[in-house]
């Protein structure tokens with residue numbers, strides 16, 4: 092009898108599981124609650140700004156091998172723009188100065204020893220604090236393992252780690268910080284080249300993945316929100332979508348690839364992260380002035396990163412819970428002030444949109460990290476996936492894609 096795997100959730104974890112399984116010749120059915128796939132990594136037409144926008148500008152690094160492998164597999168690498176060098180220009184709005192962190196291409200961290208390639212007012216030894224992290228130690232807040240003060244921390248480590256963890260780094264899990272450092276800076280500049288998706292997230296990640304699945308006979312159902320699993324002994328035997336119940340045959344299996352709060356409503360006894368951090372993104376419809384860098388780190392501003400695309404300027408604020416009380420209008424104006432400080436743009440706001448994702452990622456703290464479940468559940472044909480499962484990484488595309496592939500491998504061997 093042929094086998095069907097039902098994938099619940101059409102975010103990147105679900106799509107990664109489906110693509111992996113479809114590539115092995117397994118029949119896949121993706122059930123997505125909303126009317127589009129992509130989850131927290133999606134694009135949509137926005138009437139206010141008159142643009143197709145992403146819920147948030149996403150960045151990958153060249154060291155994100157699973158995410159880039161996924162894009163290669165679905166034929167989407169041409170939709171990704173990878174920088175040739177691991178260079179991160181910064182503008183410090185308080186001190187009115189610009190400088191560039193240039194990690195080079197080699198494995199050795201020679202940049203630390205060259206003052207033109209590291210942050211101002213820092214010495215090579217300031218960065219060696221990161222080496223202390225490499226010693227095994229129980230998971231704890233980063234501030235328990237190294238000093239979270241000083242120019243090297245404030246200008247380099249904090250901005251890079253905040254972007255990767257979406258959590259104030261001093262309170263973040265040292266295990267997750269170690270994983271980020273191990274997958275990037277510790278491997279040298281070659282692993283740190285930033286990659287952007289200038290044509291949008293859905294164009295790069297979602298549409299090619301859906302085409303890959305359809306070409307292999309995969310089925311996608313939208314507006315299918317799983318309410319409950321029917322179980323018998325150690326197996327799931329049915330999926331209750333409210334309007335219909337889909338039987339799960341003896342050979343069949345299920346990947347639950349929904350966010351943690353949705354997973355807990357389906358499996359109430361599941362332990363999962365329950366604290367989240369917000370991300371704010373602003374998009375401005377304007378052609379940027381010539382000569383700007385594609386991506387600029389901002390210190391001492393409202394925005395943390397400003398991205399200059401061909402047809403728009405976007406800005407990101409991570410760990411943005413403190414801004415949730417501001418109106419979108421206030422945020423657009425505050426962020427536009429930052430853009431004006433770093434680029435030659437008019438004072439008047441261009442058409443804009445601000446996207447506030449309140450539960451953008453789980454809080455990457457030690458206590459939340461300890462609540463992440465593995466792939467296995469009490470039911471042998473039900474596997475878990477999602478950026479919040481125990482991948483050892485913070486909630487990122489890399490984590491989501493790896494979790495999906497892991498769920499697929501688990502089910503192939505169960």
Ligand SMILES: Cc1cc2nc3c(=O)[nH]c(=O)nc-3n(C[C@H](O)[C@H](O)[C@H](O)COP(=O)(O)OP(=O)(O)OC[C@H]3O[C@@H](n4cnc5c(N)ncnc54)[C@H](O)[C@@H]3O)c2cc1C
Nearest residue numbers: 100102103104124130131147149150317353477478487488
């Ligand atoms: C604003 C923002 C910026 C980000 N920036 C970056 C970045 O720069 N780099 C990076 O690597 N990562 C970034 N991330 C994180 C990245 O987007 C996520 O890690 C990744 O998209 C999570 O994928 P997922 O499949 O695990 O979860 P989700 O994307 O949440 O997918 C879950 C899917 O399940 C569906 N669903 C929920 N309940 C049900 C149900 N009961 N039945 C059926 N379907 C259901 C949802 O609708 C959703 O489509 C960012 C996230 C946000 C929000």
